Amino acid sequence: MKFKFHPALAITLLILGFFVFVPMISAFEYSIRTPAEGGYGWNNYLWAIREEEFLYYILRSLWLSGVTVLITLFVLVPTLTWLHLSNSKVRGLIDGLSLLPLVIPVVAFAVGAQIAFPDFVKDTVLELPFLYFVLALPYAYRALDIGLNAIPLKTITEAARSSGANWLRTITSVIIPVIRGSVMATIALTFALSLGEFTLTVLLHWDTFPTWVTYVAQENILGAIAISMMSLIIPFLILTMVTLFIPERSTQRRK
Amino acid sequence: MTHKVIEEGAPLRGRAFLASFIKSFLPAAPLLLIVGFFFLFPIARLIHVSFLSNENTFTIGNFITATQEPYRTGFVNSIKIGLFSAAIAALPGAIAAYFIETRGSSKLRRTIAVMNGVLANTGGIPLAFMFYAALGIQGQLTKILKFFGWDLYSGTFSLGSFIGLLIVYLYFQLPLMIIVFSPAIVSLRREWSEAARNLGASQLNYWIRIGIPLLFPSFIASSLLLFASGFSAYATANALTVGNLPLTPLQIGGLLDGNVSAAQLNLGKALGVVMILISACAVIPYLAIQRRSARWQK
Numbered sequence: 001m002k003f004k005f006h007p008a009l010a011i012t013l014l015i016l017g018f019f020v021f022v023p024m025i026s027a028f029e030y031s032i033r034t035p036a037e038g039g040y041g042w043n044n045y046l047w048a049i050r051e052e053e054f055l056y057y058i059l060r061s062l063w064l065s066g067v068t069v070l071i072t073l074f075v076l077v078p079t080l081t082w083l084h085l086s087n088s089k090v091r092g093l094i095d096g097l098s099l100l101p102l103v104i105p106v107v108a109f110a111v112g113a114q115i116a117f118p119d120f121v122k123d124t125v126l127e128l129p130f131l132y133f134v135l136a137l138p139y140a141y142r143a144l145d146i147g148l149n150a151i152p153l154k155t156i157t158e159a160a161r162s163s164g165a166n167w168l169r170t171i172t173s174v175i176i177p178v179i180r181g182s183v184m185a186t187i188a189l190t191f192a193l194s195l196g197e198f199t200l201t202v203l204l205h206w207d208t209f210p211t212w213v214t215y216v217a218q219e220n221i222l223g224a225i226a227i228s229m230m231s232l233i234i235p236f237l238i239l240t241m242v243t244l245f246i247p248e249r250s251t252q253r254r255k
Numbered sequence: 256m257t258h259k260v261i262e263e264g265a266p267l268r269g270r271a272f273l274a275s276f277i278k279s280f281l282p283a284a285p286l287l288l289i290v291g292f293f294f295l296f297p298i299a300r301l302i303h304v305s306f307l308s309n310e311n312t313f314t315i316g317n318f319i320t321a322t323q324e325p326y327r328t329g330f331v332n333s334i335k336i337g338l339f340s341a342a343i344a345a346l347p348g349a350i351a352a353y354f355i356e357t358r359g360s361s362k363l364r365r366t367i368a369v370m371n372g373v374l375a376n377t378g379g380i381p382l383a384f385m386f387y388a389a390l391g392i393q394g395q396l397t398k399i400l401k402f403f404g405w406d407l408y409s410g411t412f413s414l415g416s417f418i419g420l421l422i423v424y425l426y427f428q429l430p431l432m433i434i435v436f437s438p439a440i441v442s443l444r445r446e447w448s449e450a451a452r453n454l455g456a457s458q459l460n461y462w463i464r465i466g467i468p469l470l471f472p473s474f475i476a477s478s479l480l481l482f483a484s485g486f487s488a489y490a491t492a493n494a495l496t497v498g499n500l501p502l503t504p505l506q507i508g509g510l511l512d513g514n515v516s517a518a519q520l521n522l523g524k525a526l527g528v529v530m531i532l533i534s535a536c537a538v539i540p541y542l543a544i545q546r547r548s549a550r551w552q553k
Contacts (some may be wrong), residue, residue, distance in 0.1 A: 009358035012351045016429070020374065023385035023426065026395040030388045075285050082282040090283055097290055102480075103538045104298060105487030107504040108527035111511055112297030115304055115524070127293075134294045192372060198379045198490040203511055213380045225388070228381035236373045243369050 147182025
């Protein structure tokens with residue numbers, strides 16, 4: 001496709017860009033200040049990376065997000081496949097249930113989570129991936145649902161099953177590759193949501209990378225700004241990589 | 256596919272019914288168990304506890320206190336910031352979504368989609384820093400505006416005030432609007448505008464008779480979702496305000512942390528339940544409209 005200049009699009013992007021980038025660049029300018037020497041440098045970023053907790057919290061956030069993605073895929077792909085194939089009466093119920101987390105403000109959910117769970121759940125950080133799973137459920141469910149709707153699922157599974165594949169193999173090496181666009185989108189949004197989740201995490205008194213910034217801010221404000229910039233850039237890079245892997249065809253509705 | 260046959264057969268009784276019942280639920284069991292335990296159970300418990308007094312007897316006292324000061328102002332402010340931020344972001348977001356989806360190249364659209372995904376999720380301290388750096392007292396934009404003779408801080412403006420918070424909320428509301436409204440734009444088919452033109456409609460005619468009526472439900476639905484997002488935002492408000500602006504999510508957070516004490520231990524839960532009710536008033540119509548318009552968005 002040839003590039004064509006559209007004035008309306010250009011103006012839209014200019015205004016949006018101004019609104020988005022002015023605060024971002026302003027904060028970036030602060031983050032590269034070096035007050036001791038005057039001028040600019042990467043000191044604040046180096047300081048942040050050298051902090052002992054930096055690696056600890058970033059790894060913790062990454063593995064918690066990874067677990068959330070695994071739970072999402074392990075639970076949703078087989079369940080949705082089954083729902084699509086069986087036309088079960090529970091499909092309507094589960095469709096509705098999957099959207100319910102949108103209705104509940106995260107603050108209210110956090111209060112409920114704090115009073116409801118028994119100690120053995122509350123005492124392990126592993127409660128977070130399950131709660132993140134709930135928060136991401138409306139989006140993840142819909143992304144996979146669209147993917148499964150767009151393919152001749154019944155034909156594909158019957159072909160795989162009659163070629164001798166068991167259910168596990170059918171799902172892992174037939175269904176997931178066929179809907180890889182949706183799977184990638186699901187991974188991207190679940191991962192991004194878990195990586196940046198703040199409200200639930202902080203109200204349940206857990207510390208992850210996004211909540212760690214709060215403590216740093218009390219100690220070294222420029223360092224905290226540097227960390228904040230990284231917390232914007234890291235999900236952006238991860239999401240860009242993931243979406244680049246999505247083949248164009250499967251992300252778009254067939255027209 | 257065997258149970259499908261069973262279901263379509265004669266009505267089942269007793270153990271046969273139970274067997275088919277289990278069979279038609281069992282594959283959904285992991286999902287139902289997780290959602291049940293990690294979502295429905297906490298919400299049910301929240302609702303239950305909100306009706307308990309300090310002595311664990313039934314009371315509606317928590318809800319009565321929740322409608323009194325300072326919690327009443329908290330709700331009014333939260334609803335106001337949800338409404339205003341949705342109203343301000345909705346139209347520009349919709350127009351931006353239209354130009355991006357109809358004029359943008361595929362590469363541009365995908366890049367913007369990723370950026371919007373990140374931006375709609377920004378909040379809390381990083382977002383507060385960005386706006387302090389731009390519009391704080393020592394902010395870059397503040398200095399530029401001052402240079403041109405507009406002193407933002409000559410009056411009562413601060414980023415922690417209602418107006419300040421409103422501006423900051425737009426930073427995630429606008430991308431959110433573009434995300435939720437874009438599918439409606441994509442499903443507007445070119446054939447429709449061509450057909451209208453062939454029948455002699457002008458561009459304006461097309462928009463008044465076809466475009467806007469088709470997009471309007473999705474526009475309202477998206478605005479409702481924006482309201483819910485602005486109404487329940489916690490992290491950003493927590494980072495920017497210093498107790499000067501009563502907002503319900505912050506009040507709940509304070510009660511939960513024990514930073515604020517109330518005579519009624521379960522007041523925070525009642526506030527949470529009221530928040531759910533208000534949020535439901537926006538999100539349930541949003542979902543209903545989405546479902547309806549999904550019929551022609553295929």
